[in-house]
Amino acid sequence: MAVELSIKSDKGGLCNGKMTWFVVLSCMMAAMGGVIFGYDIGISGGVTSMEPFLEKFFPKVYRKMKEDTEISNYCKFDSPLLTSFTSSMYVAGFIASFFASSITKAFGRKPSILLGGAAFLAGAALGGAAFNVYMLIFGRVLLGVGVGFANQAVPLYLSEMAPPRYRGAINNGFQFSIGIGALSANLINYGTEKIKGSWGWRISLALAAVPATILTLGAVFLPETPNSLIQLTDDTERAKLMLQRVRGTEDVQAELDDLIKASSISKTVEHPFKNIIKRKYRPQLVMAIAIPFFQQVTGINVIAFYAPILFRTIGLGESASLMSSVVTGIVGTGSTFISMLVVDKLGRRALFIFGAVQMLVSQIMVGGIMAAQLGDHGGIGEGYAYVVLILICIYVAGFGWSWGPLGWLVPSEIFPLEIRSAGQSIVVAVSFLFTFIVAQTFLAMLCHFKSGIFFLFGGWVVVMTAFVYYLLPETKNTPIEKMDRVWREHGFWNKIVGEMDEQTKIEAA
Secondary structure (H helix, E strand, O other): OEEOOOOEOOOOOEOOOOEEHHHHHHHHHHOHHHHHHHHHHHHHHHHOOOHHHHHHHOHHHHHHHHHOOOOOHHHOOOOHHHHHHHHHHHHHHHHHHHHHHHHHHHHOHHHHHHHHHHHHHHHHHHHHHOOOHHHHHHHHHHHHHHHHHHHHHHHHHHHHHOOHHHHHHHHHHHHHHHHHHHHHHHHHHHHHOOOOOOOHHHHHHHOOHHHHHHHHHHHHHOOOOHHHHHHHHOOHHHHHHHHHHHHOOOOOHHHHHHHHHHHHHHOOOOOHHHHOOOHHHHHHHHHHHHHHHHHHHOOHHHHHHHHHHHHHHOOOOHHHHHHHHHHHHHHHHHHHHHHHHHHHHHOHHHHHHHHHHHHHHHHHHHHHHHHHHOOOOOOOOHHHHHHHHHHHHHHHHHHHOOHHHHHHHHHHHHOOHHHHHHHHHHHHHHHHHHHHHHHHHHHHHHHHHOOHHHHHHHHHHHHHHHHHHHHOOOOOOOOHHHOHHHHHOOOOOHHHHHHHHHHHHHHHO
16 A cells, blocks of 8 residues: 655656555654653653652752752752763763664664664663662663664664655654654653652653563564665565565666665675775765764753753742643654655755754843843742743754754765665764763753853854855755765865765776
């Protein structure tokens, strides 16, 4: 059964096929890898604002919040141990992403997704049953292993399964799934905070097992991508049958030939991490490092991790803070859904730039209000608190249709097959590394920079917008195995990869 959608590249490359239900259902199951990531982001931020959780595992923070009337509003939650709870997952994810690269290349995308779900399931069980902070953090490490494997494999899976014309929409489903996970976590936190008996946080942590179980069981039945089948087995007939099923048409020979050509090149590369530093892959390497770095220094994970704490800082109560996080979660998920609908029409660059301007304006306004209204002691007026909430929603919406989904989409679609697993591992590793750094340092920076923290992140938004404007070519509608053309046609990158093409021709002659 197929939805009748013909696929044709704007640049003349014809890719026969339809958007099939087989692709839609497979990608929905794989995107559960985004749900587990989003759920963890939402849960970790919510439980760290719950008083019973703080009292049990972080009593110094709890006493400082309750009893220390001299401490600055900006410093109440500044605790290395508390930030270790949040950021330990990202250290584990950083390390796991490199192991995931080898497994994804040697065994396919499906085994990495399966391992990711299983590790996350084990981490959820430990977190829900934790009786001391060491057990809690060890559970976080297992969650990090799970997310490291899932984040490495799922974006690749989605990009390889998707028809070129709809690759943006399908791959943006990964960020949409992250939003669904975070929103679910925020709603659960809001409900469990009201449970009497001081054990609601256990439910919040343990329920991470639900999406992890779905992902683990679903991965057993996931089909492997045609790209991966050719790379792994040399069985072109099997890959052709899968490609026909994926595209919903018998006429797939042109796309199959591209896949076979890409696979034959990839098999000549024994050490992809050494290969990716070659000059001909310089544009992809720069993007693999810069895009996930910029995605993290937008400041979004500050909002995601610490939104309840931030709202408590400006004077909202525990329950109101958690509900405010629900509101921002709804806004973020809705804006990502809009991005799914328009990304293949408007293109990647337009959304990057428009979203960045929106984020910059809202960050400057939030920083200005907090600088003018929130001192070291007392709170700000209720009206101003809700103005801050509205501005943060505007900021989250800007991220939700730009750097959120596109930070995963663009890197997953630009790598040639021979360096694709290595490239995606670099993307995930850089993302986890700077997520860790931001998560580990934010509460201390909030304490020292106070409202200036928003101006710091705003400065980075200016830098990343200039980067996109001058250095990122448009990738919409370009078949994934023909993506090298966008670099040769770009004014700056052509000077690097164009020279390599000329040198290759001379050597061949």
